[in-house]
Amino acid sequence: MTAPSTVPTSGLRARLQGRSELGVAALLAVIAIVIAVDTANIRHTAINAGVMGPQVVPTIIAIGLGLCAIALAISVLRGGHADAEDGEDIDLSQKAHWPTVFGLGGLILVFALSMDFLGFVIGSALLFFGSALLLGSRRLVWALVIGILLAVGTFYGFVLGLGINLPAGLLTGIL
Amino acid sequence: MDNVTLLMEGFSNALTLQNLLFALIGVLLGTAVGVLPGIGPAMTVALLLPLTYALDVTGSLIMFAGIYYGGMYGGSTTSILLNTPGESSSVVTALEGNKMAKAGRGAQALATAAIGSFVAGTLATGALVFVAPFVVAIAIGLGAPSYFAMMVFAFVAVSTVLGASRIRGLASLFIGLTIGLVGLDGTTGQPRLTFGQPLLSGGIDVVVIAVALFAVGEALWIAAHLRHGTPATIPVGVPWMGKDDWKRSWKPWLRGTVIGFPFGAIPAGGAEIPTFLSYVAEKKLSKNSEQFGHGAIEGVAGPEAANNASAAGTLVPLLTLGLPTTATAAVMIAAFNQYGIHPGPLLFQTEPVLVWTLIASLFIGNTLLLALNLPLAPLWAKLLRIPRPYLYAGILFFATLGAYAAGMQTFNIVILLILGALGYMARRFGFPVLPIIVGAILGPEMERQLRRSLQISAGDPAALLSEPLAVVVYTVIVLFLVVPPVIKALRRRFGRGAPPTSGPSTDQFDAFGTQTSDGSARVIQAVRQGRRGK
Numbered sequence: 210m211t212a213p214s215t216v217p218t219s220g221l222r223a224r225l226q227g228r229s230e231l232g233v234a235a236l237l238a239v240i241a242i243v244i245a246v247d248t249a250n251i252r253h254t255a256i257n258a259g260v261m262g263p264q265v266v267p268t269i270i271a272i273g274l275g276l277c278a279i280a281l282a283i284s285v286l287r288g289g290h291a292d293a294e295d296g297e298d299i300d301l302s303q304k305a306h307w308p309t310v311f312g313l314g315g316l317i318l319v320f321a322l323s324m325d326f327l328g329f330v331i332g333s334a335l336l337f338f339g340s341a342l343l344l345g346s347r348r349l350v351w352a353l354v355i356g357i358l359l360a361v362g363t364f365y366g367f368v369l370g371l372g373i374n375l376p377a378g379l380l381t382g383i384l
Numbered sequence: 385m386d387n388v389t390l391l392m393e394g395f396s397n398a399l400t401l402q403n404l405l406f407a408l409i410g411v412l413l414g415t416a417v418g419v420l421p422g423i424g425p426a427m428t429v430a431l432l433l434p435l436t437y438a439l440d441v442t443g444s445l446i447m448f449a450g451i452y453y454g455g456m457y458g459g460s461t462t463s464i465l466l467n468t469p470g471e472s473s474s475v476v477t478a479l480e481g482n483k484m485a486k487a488g489r490g491a492q493a494l495a496t497a498a499i500g501s502f503v504a505g506t507l508a509t510g511a512l513v514f515v516a517p518f519v520v521a522i523a524i525g526l527g528a529p530s531y532f533a534m535m536v537f538a539f540v541a542v543s544t545v546l547g548a549s550r551i552r553g554l555a556s557l558f559i560g561l562t563i564g565l566v567g568l569d570g571t572t573g574q575p576r577l578t579f580g581q582p583l584l585s586g587g588i589d590v591v592v593i594a595v596a597l598f599a600v601g602e603a604l605w606i607a608a609h610l611r612h613g614t615p616a617t618i619p620v621g622v623p624w625m626g627k628d629d630w631k632r633s634w635k636p637w638l639r640g641t642v643i644g645f646p647f648g649a650i651p652a653g654g655a656e657i658p659t660f661l662s663y664v665a666e667k668k669l670s671k672n673s674e675q676f677g678h679g680a681i682e683g684v685a686g687p688e689a690a691n692n693a694s695a696a697g698t699l700v701p702l703l704t705l706g707l708p709t710t711a712t713a714a715v716m717i718a719a720f721n722q723y724g725i726h727p728g729p730l731l732f733q734t735e736p737v738l739v740w741t742l743i744a745s746l747f748i749g750n751t752l753l754l755a756l757n758l759p760l761a762p763l764w765a766k767l768l769r770i771p772r773p774y775l776y777a778g779i780l781f782f783a784t785l786g787a788y789a790a791g792m793q794t795f796n797i798v799i800l801l802i803l804g805a806l807g808y809m810a811r812r813f814g815f816p817v818l819p820i821i822v823g824a825i826l827g828p829e830m831e832r833q834l835r836r837s838l839q840i841s842a843g844d845p846a847a848l849l850s851e852p853l854a855v856v857v858y859t860v861i862v863l864f865l866v867v868p869p870v871i872k873a874l875r876r877r878f879g880r881g882a883p884p885t886s887g888p889s890t891d892q893f894d895a896f897g898t899q900t901s902d903g904s905a906r907v908i909q910a911v912r913q914g915r916r917g918k
Contacts, residue, residue, distance in 0.1 A: 230813060233813050237555055237558075243577075244562060244565070247579075252574065261835045261839075261843070262572065263569035266565070266831045270558055270561050274562070277554050277555035277558055291813055291814025292814055293811065294811040299605070299606055299609045299610075299611060300609050300610070303609055305812075306610070310604050317780065317800070318801060321794045329788075333781055333785065336777075336780065336781060337777045337778065337780075340773075340776065340777035341773045344772065344773035344776055345772075345773050346771065356777075360781075371435070373437060373438060373789060375789075
């Protein structure tokens with residue numbers, strides 16, 4: 210499963226790393242601008258005319274985020290960088306394996322979009338199965354069986370135990 | 385002795401067969417989930433929150449108390465047996481605990497952690513019984529300016545004092561405040577950051593925020609860098625302690641409690657500092673200080689007690705002021721809000737039965753935990769060997785379930801994914817997660833208090849300084865912000881104490897090769913420096 214990612218030269222990698230943190234600063238700046246634009250569009254009504262309207266706090270946040278973006282950019286350009294989070298299951302010597310990350314994200318999105326049609330049981334069993342495969346499980350049958358058991362168990366646990374009805378979707382009438 | 389009467393009433397409410405069953409389920413599930421590697425107490429509480437949806441308020445709070453303590457104990461088990469602290473508070477436990485386990489003394493490490501947690505949790509909850517009404521009595525007389533000041537204090541504390549980088553801590557805080565902004569403005573009803581999306585007008589559910597940041601962000605981050613093959617865990621028998629272990633443990637337990645509780649009780653938050661202080665204190669006081677670094681039992685007993693005492697301490701600002709200062713406390717606020725309960729000084733007057741039942745169930749949860757976990761420890765240890773693909777697939781499964789169940793909206797799952805991506809970025813770029821969640825939860829409340837302060841004074845900002853407590857708090861904040869850089873500058877001038885320009889070298893990581901996203905980097909750094917100095 211360890212897809213050997215192309216190993217860049219260390220110089221290029223260092224430069225990429227620096228650049229990616231500048232991207233974060235840019236993102237902060239973008240969020241600040243979005244808030245500022247959104248705040249500027251708040252309609253002025255009579256009720257806003259009180260002491261402190263709904264614009265004050267968003268304005269402060271936008272300014273704060275903007276300042277953070279600038280400070281972060283300066284700090285990164287001066288060579289500062291943060292350490293990524295480490296952990297027992299984490300191997301930071303490998304580069305991020307994007308197919309896994311985007312695959313998982315895509316699965317969650319598909320799960321959300323198909324919930325009403327497929328229902329909770331089919332959707333979440335497939336979510337578990339797909340995630341386990343993406344994360345490197347080789348025992349396909351096991352992953353599928355565990356996924357189905359989890360999904361069916363949770364469904365009945367919620368319906369019978371907690372009185373919360375999860376959508377049955379395609380299996381309406383069967384479950 | 386009014387509190388004692390009230391507490392007894394709480395016990396009589398909590399000690400029904402049904403409620404005991406809820407507490408038992410809570411403790412079992414909390415420990416089982418908390419013990420899973422990579423799942424800290426905050427994630428445990430967030431993931432198990434949907435389970436309490438269908439219960440009545442009392443039942444769910446009791447189950448919650450069980451989950452809370454179970455999750456924390458589970459976290460220490462993981463630290464000791466696998467060397468992977470789920471939250472910064474158990475980082476110090478891993479230091480000596482894992483060394484003990486490697487030396488074949490895992491049973492004793494688990495025992496001193498469990499009994500120490502029980503002793504500290506019970507004593508500290510007892511302290512809560514007496515301190516909380518006292519704080520309430522003061523807090524009830526406080527006006528909006530003081531509340532606003534304390535919230536600013538909590539913000540500054542979680543974002544600049546605990547983390548490794550102030551800029552990143554503050555950026556996290558502002559991102560959290562931005563998330564809290566989404567929805568209709570509480571006072572004027574104007575939509576903010578809803579982008580015309582009606583589903584956003586009610587704001588983003590705190591459960592979704594918590595699960596996204598803690599569970600999805602973590603799972604995605606680990607997925608990107610998954611180490612293949614299961615790390616070696618240390619099998620362990622039923623925890624027990626010999627006479628000598630008791631002798632060496634009881635004083636650290638008590639000292640840890642004394643150190644932990646006050647740190648939890650001031651709204652500066654975090655068990656990170658008290659656990660570290662306890663570790664240092666025990667190392668200094670121990671007759672066996674040469675064993676430190678090779679598995680000294682005092683180094684587990686003290687910090688574990690400090691951790692639990694400070695967790696009970698955080699309930700003081702949480703219940704009396706409505707200020708969450710740890711990630712777990714932040715998720716607990718979400719649980720309260722679900723029932724329309726807003727922690728604060730009024731809570732003790734409007735819902736005394738509920739509050740005292742909750743406090744009573746903390747005692748019960750703590751006792752159940754000890755009774756269950758000593759015999760069950762070998763079983764928990766087996767959970768550590770769960771294959772990683774199933775573990776993280778399961779986390780995603782329950783995370784999406786929790787987000788969906790929070791409002792029965794598939795839209796919540798989409799939000800979950802977006803905020804999960806944010807959690808991933810936070811881990812990748814060293815942004816602390818705690819300020820995000822605290823900002824998102826306290827932001828709207830802070831705005832309300834700010835408005836109130838200004839309403840009274842008809843817009844004059846001087847009103848913010850109109851109460852003595854507010855002035856004191858702002859002074860402390862200024863000291864917090866100004867003193868450390870000055871010391872740093874002085875050091876750079878006069879000593880060779882300049883921070884290392886290059887990153888920490890890998891050999892420094894071998895003590896315990898991990899750091900968590902909620903700001904433990906600094907403690908690790910300090911411990912390492914202490915080590916090297918020796």
